[in-house]
Amino acid sequence: MRPIVIGSGMGGLATALILKKNGFDPLIFEKEKFWGGSFTSYKVGNYTVDTGMHFLTRGTTGELPKLMKKYIDGDVFEKNFVEQNKYMFYLGDKSDIVPANLSELLKFKILPFRDRLKFIKLVLYFLRMGRENTKTDLTSYEHVKKYIRSDKTLYFLNALSWMSNGCSMKEGSLSRFLDTFIKERRLSVGFVMKHLTSKRRAKEEEWYPIGGLITVPRLFLNEGLKVETGKKVEKIIVADGMVRGVEVGGKFYKSDIVIYDGLVKNLYNIIEGGKLEIKEPKYEEYQALTLWLGFDKKIADWNRVSKLKVMENMGSPHWGFFVTDFDPKLAPPGHQLFGISGILHKEKNLMVKEMKETVEYFIPDYEKHVDMEHVQVCRAEKTLHKNGNNIFYLPEQKTNIKGLYVVGTDTKGWGSGGTLCADTAFRCWEYIKNDINLTNLNNSD
Numbered sequence: 001m002r003p004i005v006i007g008s009g010m011g012g013l014a015t016a017l018i019l020k021k022n023g024f025d026p027l028i029f030e031k032e033k034f035w036g037g038s039f040t041s042y043k044v045g046n047y048t049v050d051t052g053m054h055f056l057t058r059g060t061t062g063e064l065p066k067l068m069k070k071y072i073d074g075d076v077f078e079k080n081f082v083e084q085n086k087y088m089f090y091l092g093d094k095s096d097i098v099p100a101n102l103s104e105l106l107k108f109k110i111l112p113f114r115d116r117l118k119f120i121k122l123v124l125y126f127l128r129m130g131r132e133n134t135k136t137d138l139t140s141y142e143h144v145k146k147y148i149r150s151d152k153t154l155y156f157l158n159a160l161s162w163m164s165n166g167c168s169m170k171e172g173s174l175s176r177f178l179d180t181f182i183k184e185r186r187l188s189v190g191f192v193m194k195h196l197t198s199k200r201r202a203k204e205e206e207w208y209p210i211g212g213l214i215t216v217p218r219l220f221l222n223e224g225l226k227v228e229t230g231k232k233v234e235k236i237i238v239a240d241g242m243v244r245g246v247e248v249g250g251k252f253y254k255s256d257i258v259i260y261d262g263l264v265k266n267l268y269n270i271i272e273g274g275k276l277e278i279k280e281p282k283y284e285e286y287q288a289l290t291l292w293l294g295f296d297k298k299i300a301d302w303n304r305v306s307k308l309k310v311m312e313n314m315g316s317p318h319w320g321f322f323v324t325d326f327d328p329k330l331a332p333p334g335h336q337l338f339g340i341s342g343i344l345h346k347e348k349n350l351m352v353k354e355m356k357e358t359v360e361y362f363i364p365d366y367e368k369h370v371d372m373e374h375v376q377v378c379r380a381e382k383t384l385h386k387n388g389n390n391i392f393y394l395p396e397q398k399t400n401i402k403g404l405y406v407v408g409t410d411t412k413g414w415g416s417g418g419t420l421c422a423d424t425a426f427r428c429w430e431y432i433k434n435d436i437n438l439t440n441l442n443n444s445d
């Protein structure tokens with residue numbers, strides 16, 4: 001029996017890869033004409049643009065690199081990814097490298113010195129909450145204001161909230177900041193000392209895929225996964241509380257293992273013969289806006305630095321880099337390709353205008369050399385991490401219907417984006433393995 005994976009986003013592909021490497025031959029259906037979901041690239045003229053500015057985050061510790069290193073042979077990481085050099089924050093007339101540990105935070109000069117000390121107290125408070133697995137329904141802002149009052153530090157923390165939750169600190173949940181700590185229960189004298197004295201820099205956590213973002217799903221497909229594109233799963237057939245297969249274009253495909261990577265809220269509508277009873281995430285659609293600019297010559301040398309401008313009006317920050325610093329082939333020879341993203345939180349044209357002001361701030365007189373401009377709106381994750389809608393509220397991968405599982409960014413897991421997708425895939429596989437042992441679900445037919 002071939003397991004069926006519905007959707008070829010990172011959640012679906014990561015699960016399919018694990019299944020493949022464990023002796024299954026998954027059948028993947030994708031409703032769009034392309035695979036990768038929100039993790040893909042396409043051509044605009046002679047430029048190759050990604051679906052938003054992406055890095056492979058948590059490059060040394062995250063679940064997605066872990067999954068690739070575990071299941072794809074031959075130094076996959078080293079051969080296919082280029083490390084970011086530096087990650088810079090800009091606030092007013094100050095800039096500095098993003099701190100990756102407490103010792104860097106102490107030296108982080110875009111914040112007033114007194115605030116840095118308070119910030120460390122705040123981090124320790126977060127760590128304690130994480131270690132104790134504290135479930136909190138206060139917004140990030142309500143926690144933060146106990147320690148921090150200065151505008152600069154609030155702007156900075158607000159930028160982190162937009163980046164990790166997709167909304168401002170006044171609406172956002174703390175869970176995204178706590179998730180690693182909750183998972184690893186890391187708070188000890190040793191942990192704090194290690195972080196105070198660590199030599200690690202933030203750059204080690206951010207990698208860009210050679211060939212563009214599409215390289216990531218392509219690496220998965222190279223392992224023998226095949227995606228049936230342009231095939232929307234219309235029904236999931238259930239009988240006696242157990243999944244029996246799916247219907248695509250009126251044709252029935254039999255299977256007793258079905259993994260769903262679409263929006264969980266749509267899953268309710270396509271199940272026939274059973275009732276789905278899982279936690280339904282409170283959905284709030286949110287999208288990111290990316291401005292892509294092609295330049296007719298090399299107009300700046302950023303040397304693999306990415307820059308994030310913190311907005312002093314508490315708006316979503318603008319984060320950009322030259323993708324051609326990582327792979328020159330993404331633009332015609334001698335040209336450069338630059339992208340800048342932010343969460344779409346105001347009228348689109350107004351946001352594009354503000355983004356152009358940021359580009360001007362970073363690259364004065366850039367306009368004279370633009371030979372390609374492309375504005376793109378993409379969904380960043382399936383649901384917004386607002387307060388009251390955090391990891392504690394998302395559904396587990398195993399559903400009440402035997403053999404039916406859910407993965408992707410609206411299911412429970414650690415991290416965000418691709419990291420979260422890989423984590424949900426690992427969690428899903430644990431459930432499948434367990435169920436195979438307990439029941440007659442099997443991989444032979």
Ligand SMILES: Cc1cc2nc3c(=O)[nH]c(=O)nc-3n(C[C@H](O)[C@H](O)[C@H](O)COP(=O)(O)OP(=O)(O)OC[C@H]3O[C@@H](n4cnc5c(N)ncnc54)[C@H](O)[C@@H]3O)c2cc1C
Binds near residue numbers: 009381
């Ligand atoms: C601007 C921007 C920047 C980002 N930056 C980063 C970053 O730096 N690092 C990072 O890791 N992540 C980043 N992300 C987030 C990341 O792209 C997404 O979180 C991730 O790709 C979501 O994957 P998913 O599998 O949950 O969902 P999706 O990609 O939405 O995949 C779901 C798939 O299921 C298919 N589908 C749905 N229903 C059906 C059906 N009935 N039948 C068949 N197919 C179906 C859909 O067509 C889709 O292909 C960013 C996103 C944006 C927009």
